[in-house]
Amino acid sequence: MEPEAKIETVDLNLHYGAFHALTDVNIRIPARNVTAIIGPSGCGKSTLLRCFNRMNDLVEHTQVQGRIVIDGEDILAPTTDLIALRRKVGMVFQRPNVFALSIYNNLKFGLRIHGMLSRADQIRETVRQGLEQVGLWDDLKDRLGLNAQSLTLEQQQRLCIARVLILRPDVILLDEPCSALDPIATLRVEELLRVLRQEYTLIIVTHNMQQAARVADFTGFMYLGRLIEFDDTQKIFTNPGQQLTEDYIRGSFG
């Protein structure tokens, strides 16, 4: 089944203080696909996602053991450049978290902190491309000075995706990106994800199983901090290898 693995974890264990959040997770996430991670609340799926750009570092008393290899490099190594890592592995959060700045400055922030572009016309061009990629340009091109928080939630979430895209990442982590959106907006964002999968490696955490079935090429099922099963989405939903997975998919628990 395997194309090249973009991200691979080896015996990954994570503790928040005394709480054992991830246990022996071994996962190989293929490049340029959509991978969904599903499971009941508190199963560790967000925690796993946040390992891939080391956002867990921000939580006090977090301990990680094992290896997380992205493009052949162990990102848990102390020499890892976190800033470069987070540019390469972008993240979209559960609630759209645009800054209380203008639309334009929301996008400019990332370019600026990475010193990617300095000329104003280059920045404008990149901002335009970013907004076009997420389908916001036509609506917002005349209102770039507007405070981003006055947009609808869907627009805000698209802006958050654009904010990640213009930094030219390889991997985009999406932590329940549609949970704050209505069903129509959800479908439209999912469409966007299907377009983006041609260029990026997308990993989406969701507890909406239909969503995983709709957008993901591969799906991993997690339960109580363990990765129970990882396979083709098709196979997971029609013919899972584990009884636990089947019970969850059928809605017996969760």
Add this chain to the structure above:
Amino acid sequence: MPENSHESVASHTVPHGPEADRPTFWTRTRRRIGEPVVEACIRLSGLAVVAFVFLIFLFLLKDSLSLFREYPLGQFLFGTQWLPISDPPQFGVVPLLLGSLYVTAWAILICVPLGVGSAMFISEVAPKHLKNVLKSLIEILASIPSVVLGFLGIIWLAPVLRNTFGLSTGMCGLTGSLLLAFMALPTIISISEDALTGVPRTYREAAYGLGATRWQTLWRIVLPSASSGILAAVMLGIGRVVGETMVVLMVTGNAPVMPRSILQPLRTLTATIAGEMGETVGGSEHYFALFAVGLVLFAITFAINFVADLFLRRARK
């Protein structure tokens, strides 16, 4: 819990059965009379505050306007000499206004960077236990009586400044500014710190997620988001500094002359009133002039508090 409260409401409104807790005579009387009485008391205290402010203002206005029956308003507002006991007396408020302005401006220049800096340290950098220690220390700082600070100013700070700058006296504007800065710090720190802490966690996550360093996150995202709160903190700090009396009376040298430098003795609006009120004859021109100074002071602090309130309101939105 919700079920319990529901039951207790029901028992008041729907008596079940003839004997089931009938309200006694006293209970009924208390309800019928007590409620309106309490309400009236609260209403009265609310209105009293409004009335007091209004009466104070009227009183101030009446006595200060009495000055202008004999002394021209223009000469008071634009006069550059404050010589209340010469003949004829001069009541030019400009030297006092400038004195207040100099002392306040320098105090703000000193305490705003320091205050906002400490607020940033407390909310963003300090580990939890240190944060708690610092916050209680700042509260203690706020509770030092100003006369104690003035005392320290006279016996310690003034000589230090005199020797440092080679002045003829250490009782000068800068001594006052330094002490006032110290007094405004707790206000500025605690309100700025609230504003910074109030910035949603999600902003920080977003910034870190994009690869921002802690400093970039703080400088470009957190600080701008907290800016209205911080501005309000600064305005309240200014209000505190402008209105402060005891320290400036004790350490600024009390020279009601046009200040040319912060390193010379000068006198503020507040110190003038406090220093001279005891020497005037009630109802004299000098007496009314001091009220007029008070009116000017009132106008300034009112304006500052008003602006601070605007910022605070914007910050809460």
